Amino acid sequence: MSLEILSAGPMLSVQDAGRFGLRHMGVSPAGPIDRAAMALANVLVGNDPAAAALEFAGPAGSFRCTRPLRVAVAGADCPIRIDKRVVHAGESHRLNPGETLTIGLPDGVTWAYLALSGGIAIDPVLGSRATHLRSGLGGVEGRALRAGDRLPLGQDLPDAPCLRPASRLSGAHPFAESGPIRLILGPQDSSFAPDVIARLTEGTFTITAQRDRMGMVLGGTTLPAASGHDIVSDGTVPGSVQVPGSGMPLVLLAESQTTGGYPKIATVASVDLARLAQQPVGAEVRFAVIAAQQGEDLWIDRQSRLRRILSALVPKAEGVLRSDYLLSCDLVGGIFDPDEVTRPVMPATTRIPTEQPG
Amino acid sequence: MSNPMPPTLLPCGDCALVLQLGETVDAAINARIIALAAALETAVESGAMAGVQDIVPTYRSLLVRYDPEIIRGAALGQNLLDLAAQPMRNEGTGRRWRVPCLYGGTVGQDLDELAGMKGLSRDELIAIHSGTDYRVYMIGFAPGFAYLGGQPEILHTPRLPKPRQNIARGAIGIGGQQGNINSVAGPSGWRFLGWTPVRSFDPMRAEPFLFRAGDRIRFYPISDAEAQALDARSAAGEMIIAPEVAA
Numbered sequence: 001m002s003l004e005i006l007s008a009g010p011m012l013s014v015q016d017a018g019r020f021g022l023r024h025m026g027v028s029p030a031g032p033i034d035r036a037a038m039a040l041a042n043v044l045v046g047n048d049p050a051a052a053a054l055e056f057a058g059p060a061g062s063f064r065c066t067r068p069l070r071v072a073v074a075g076a077d078c079p080i081r082i083d084k085r086v087v088h089a090g091e092s093h094r095l096n097p098g099e100t101l102t103i104g105l106p107d108g109v110t111w112a113y114l115a116l117s118g119g120i121a122i123d124p125v126l127g128s129r130a131t132h133l134r135s136g137l138g139g140v141e142g143r144a145l146r147a148g149d150r151l152p153l154g155q156d157l158p159d160a161p162c163l164r165p166a167s168r169l170s171g172a173h174p175f176a177e178s179g180p181i182r183l184i185l186g187p188q189d190s191s192f193a194p195d196v197i198a199r200l201t202e203g204t205f206t207i208t209a210q211r212d213r214m215g216m217v218l219g220g221t222t223l224p225a226a227s228g229h230d231i232v233s234d235g236t237v238p239g240s241v242q243v244p245g246s247g248m249p250l251v252l253l254a255e256s257q258t259t260g261g262y263p264k265i266a267t268v269a270s271v272d273l274a275r276l277a278q279q280p281v282g283a284e285v286r287f288a289v290i291a292a293q294q295g296e297d298l299w300i301d302r303q304s305r306l307r308r309i310l311s312a313l314v315p316k317a318e319g320v321l322r323s324d325y326l327l328s329c330d331l332v333g334g335i336f337d338p339d340e341v342t343r344p345v346m347p348a349t350t351r352i353p354t355e356q357p358g
Numbered sequence: 359m360s361n362p363m364p365p366t367l368l369p370c371g372d373c374a375l376v377l378q379l380g381e382t383v384d385a386a387i388n389a390r391i392i393a394l395a396a397a398l399e400t401a402v403e404s405g406a407m408a409g410v411q412d413i414v415p416t417y418r419s420l421l422v423r424y425d426p427e428i429i430r431g432a433a434l435g436q437n438l439l440d441l442a443a444q445p446m447r448n449e450g451t452g453r454r455w456r457v458p459c460l461y462g463g464t465v466g467q468d469l470d471e472l473a474g475m476k477g478l479s480r481d482e483l484i485a486i487h488s489g490t491d492y493r494v495y496m497i498g499f500a501p502g503f504a505y506l507g508g509q510p511e512i513l514h515t516p517r518l519p520k521p522r523q524n525i526a527r528g529a530i531g532i533g534g535q536q537g538n539i540n541s542v543a544g545p546s547g548w549r550f551l552g553w554t555p556v557r558s559f560d561p562m563r564a565e566p567f568l569f570r571a572g573d574r575i576r577f578y579p580i581s582d583a584e585a586q587a588l589d590a591r592s593a594a595g596e597m598i599i600a601p602e603v604a605a
Contacts, residue, residue, distance in 0.1 A: 299373070
């Protein structure tokens with residue numbers, strides 16, 4: 001019952017929702033850079049949205065399993081093959097024992113997710129399976145995955161259907177948005193002169209190659225602090241826009257340090273943080289300032305939209321002839337409509353029981 | 359000791375607030391922050407502050423993460439200001455740890471240079487460093503990493519211009535006016551005068567974290583042989599020290 005990693009790309013790690021409630025002990029949550037994308041991948045294979053799955057940047061690698069699985073890639077369109085068969089991101093597929101699943105480079109974005117039915121069942125560390133690469137915590141020995149690793153998988157319903165969204169999602173992502181990245185000024189915006197604050201929304205920033213799961217450095221526009229770039233350390237959150245002495249903003253992500261000694265000019269709105277983190281190196285971004293309350297409204301709306309999308313997945317017409325289904329058909333005594341024979345395989349849990357308790 | 363500023367709320371995005379009491383390293387401000395964090399934790403545990411997800415006390419401010427689907431920042435901010443207006447005792451956690459330290463050696467590589475910079479003998483420097491009660495001002499930076507305040511002024515030392523790439527877990531150092539105990543190996547620009555076999559962070563132990571903000575710490579010198587023996591017990595997952603707890 002395991003997934004074998006035949007080859008691994010440069011940044012392939014186990015993530016779940018993350019390690020919460022330990023910030024006061026210096027532990028940031030880790031977990032996915034793009035939470036909504038990982039939730040979609042998980043729900044497509046019948047998992048809880050927070051189940052442990054694989055996050056990758058660059059090509060994911062190739063994989064083989066020891067039992068039939070449903071697999072789904074979300075967050076980006078990617079070249080995906082099961083043996084020689086080309087399949088698509090944003091919906092789930094069956095991977096049979098012995099078949100090789102190969103996943104290439106996310107198209108146009110940075111982070112994507114591979115979920116496996118049953119989820120990855122490695123032992124949690126401090127309540128989570130998420131890999132914190134910087135602290136060497138969780139996942140497999142706290143590190144990125146490599147060829148030869150085997151990941152145990154959780155319980156699965158082998159008869160459950162493969163799923164797809166009710167209507168096609170652009171880029172295999174629950175949300176397709178454009179426009180400036182919204183942020184909320186503070187907590188240390190008063191360390192910056194008004195013309196530098198203005199530069200934040202008037203300037204164009206570029207995504208540099210200095211990025212990982214901890215944070216991303218932005219180029220193109222510098223933000224010098226009037227009162228210096230050292231403050232007495234205080235708390236940070238994912239989305240904090242720290243400005244060190246270089247004047248180049250550093251946006252903190254899932255593996256950020258819990259405290260920092262650089263002034264934080266602003267915090268990226270929760271609704272836009274994954275969209276910023278998904279930008280490829282070289283992309284240009286602009287910022288727009290909103291009020292905290294507006295950020296909350298957008299986030300609350302976003303969460304309910306995500307729940308709607310995840311609860312509206314539908315079974316795919318798989319065209320799989322299952323032996324128990326065929327046995328239930330009167331194949332000799334009548335003619336069946338082809339669509340009828342290839343109807344979606346319904347999950348075991350929704351089958352009508354043949355016997356009623358008395 | 360100065361009097362804390364009036365509590366100020368600072369925005370920290372749409373899922374967190376910062377309640378700030380000052381902008382400097384100050385024992386009174388820090389003690390007040392730690393008392394506020396404890397009071398807020400009690401309120402959360404009693405169910406009075408639904409939606410609060412994290413309470414992070416730092417040197418001079420309290421960061422509170424919340425779920426806006428459960429509580430809005432405006433309401434939480436008012437609750438925090440109300441809490442901060444209440445009288446509370448600023449006495450820390452009441453816990454005091456005695457932490458064994460092997461001074462000098464490979465990890466405490468800067469001991470002799472530090473003594474030279476201060477015009478002290480090696481033994482005088484050790485006597486000053488181990489003769490002081492420190493307070494954990496904050497846990498941050500890395501899992502279980504304790505920032506120590508209360509360092510005697512003669513020990514204050516600027517950081518190295520270029521950080522070293524790999525400083526061991528357990529390294530005991532000085533950075534500016536602060537002290538620390540390294541919880542995990544990593545890069546650091548601090549200067550190190552000793553090493554403790556005590557693991558302030560071990561994710562596999564029943565109690566993964568040793569220190570909390572507000573604890574007091576005092577070092578005592580040990581020999582190389584003692585350090586090795588204690589390290590073997592630490593490696594086996596044993597908690598080799600326990601705090602004295604004030605009645």
